[in-house]
Amino acid sequence: MPELPDVEKFRLYLQSTxxxxxxxxxxxxxxxxxxxxxxxxxxxxxxxxxxxxAHRHGKFCFxxxxxxxxxxxxxxxxxxxxxxxxxxxxxxxxxxxxxxTNDYTLAYxxxxxxxxxxxxxxxxxxxxxxxxxxDALDGEFGEDEFIQRLQGRRGMLKTALMxxxxxxxxxxxxxxxxxxxxxxxxxxxxxxxKKTTLQRIYTTMREVLTKAIHAEADPAKMAPSMLTHxxxxxxxxxSCKADIEKIEVAGRRSCYCPSCQDN
Numbered sequence: 001m002p003e004l005p006d007v008e009k010f011r012l013y014l015q016s017t018x019x020x021x022x023x024x025x026x027x028x029x030x031x032x033x034x035x036x037x038x039x040x041x042x043x044x045x046x047x048x049x050x051x052x053x054a055h056r057h058g059k060f061c062f063x064x065x066x067x068x069x070x071x072x073x074x075x076x077x078x079x080x081x082x083x084x085x086x087x088x089x090x091x092x093x094x095x096x097x098x099x100x101t102n103d104y105t106l107a108y109x110x111x112x113x114x115x116x117x118x119x120x121x122x123x124x125x126x127x128x129x130x131x132x133x134x135d136a137l138d139g140e141f142g143e144d145e146f147i148q149r150l151q152g153r154r155g156m157l158k159t160a161l162m163x164x165x166x167x168x169x170x171x172x173x174x175x176x177x178x179x180x181x182x183x184x185x186x187x188x189x190x191x192x193x194k195k196t197t198l199q200r201i202y203t204t205m206r207e208v209l210t211k212a213i214h215a216e217a218d219p220a221k222m223a224p225s226m227l228t229h230x231x232x233x234x235x236x237x238x239s240c241k242a243d244i245e246k247i248e249v250a251g252r253r254s255c256y257c258p259s260c261q262d263n
Contacts, residue, residue, distance in 0.1 A: 001075075001076065001172070002080070003059060003171040003173060003174050003217075004056075004059065004135070004168075004169030004209055004212075004213075005209055005212035005213045005215075005217040006075070007056050007061050008056055008217075009216050010061055010080065010081055011054045011055070013083070014051070014054040014061065014063060014106075015053070015054045017083035018051055018063070018081075018083050018100075018106045019053065020051070021051070021102050021104065022049070022050050022100060022101045023046050023047060023048065023050065023099070023100055023101075024099050024100060024101050025099050026043040026046045026047070026096065026098055026099070027099065028042065028043065028095075028096045029094055029095050029097075030095045030096070033096060033110060033116060033117050034096075034116075034118060035117065035118040036118045036119075037118050042117075042119065045069070046098065049067060050065065051063040051064065051071070052064050052066050055123060056135070057123065057127055057132065057135050057169075058164060058167075058168025058169040059074060059075070059164070059169055059171070060072055060073065060074050060132075060168075062123055068121075069120070069121050070120050070121075070122075070123055070126075071117065071119055072116070072118055072119070072126060073108060073115070073116075073117055076110055076116070077112045077114045078093075078112045078114070078115075079108065079109060079110035079114075081109070083105070083106050084104065084105055084107070085103060085104055086103070090105075091107055091109040092109070093109050093110060093111040094109055095109065095110045095113065095117075096108050096117060130164075131165050132164055132165065133149065133164060133167045133168050134167065135169055136167050136169040136170055136209055137209055137210070141167075143202045146198070146201075146205075147198045147199070149167065150166070150193075151190075153190050155189065155190060156187055156189055156190070156250065157193065158175045158179060158186050158187070158254065159250045160190060161175040161205070167205075169209070170209075172253070173231075174209060174212065174228075175254075176231070176254055176255050176256065177226060177227050177228050178201065179256065180256060180257065180260070181208060181226075181227075182197075182200060182201055182204050183261055183263065184261060184263065185256065185263060186247060186254040186261070187247075187249055188263070211223065212228070219232050219233070220233075224238055225238050225239075227244070227255065227256075227257070231255045239257065239260050240257065244256065244257060245258050
């Protein structure tokens, strides 16, 4: 599933391609991805409009229209966007698209149909309605609030990091990376963690996500010292060269090094 670094990559892509172009029409191939709005209302709300800026909160991307409303995009398990002309190859699983007067098309592609697209008048109101926590890289989301949100909770650290109501943006892959960088077992409970450990986790969280963004969320471009670089490659721990193992944590397959992450 696209996580914060992936969605930030999409945001930057949208920012550099699809802005300031008038929308001629909107084609809805599969209305199942629309949330809270009908097909005709969605299409009419976009006709003649332009996108002026791309925003992100957690795993959601927002396109601000020239009428100050926002199209929100959630990418589910397999979603992405592509900006292209008729001479270019279109993606295979387009669910809806925006066709611009410059003859370019912005396609929302989502093979498994778990994504969502809709319109909101207010990002903050949308965040509240979705009960999303603060964005993991928000400059106003400081260490003290991070600790406050985790201290006193029951369950495992990994589960809390992936809980979008606690912190928005982190999923299975980057929670594994944060745990690996801190040499913590995927099943470690929050009750075992001291405040100083939570402080280190906060710093590591921001470092991991920032590095992943710089690598364009591409594991092959990430530093060899990152677990994510190896979970799809040689399957060896970058620190001790032991085999990376996979276990189920909260219904998700987690990768870790049994040697380095034994506490």
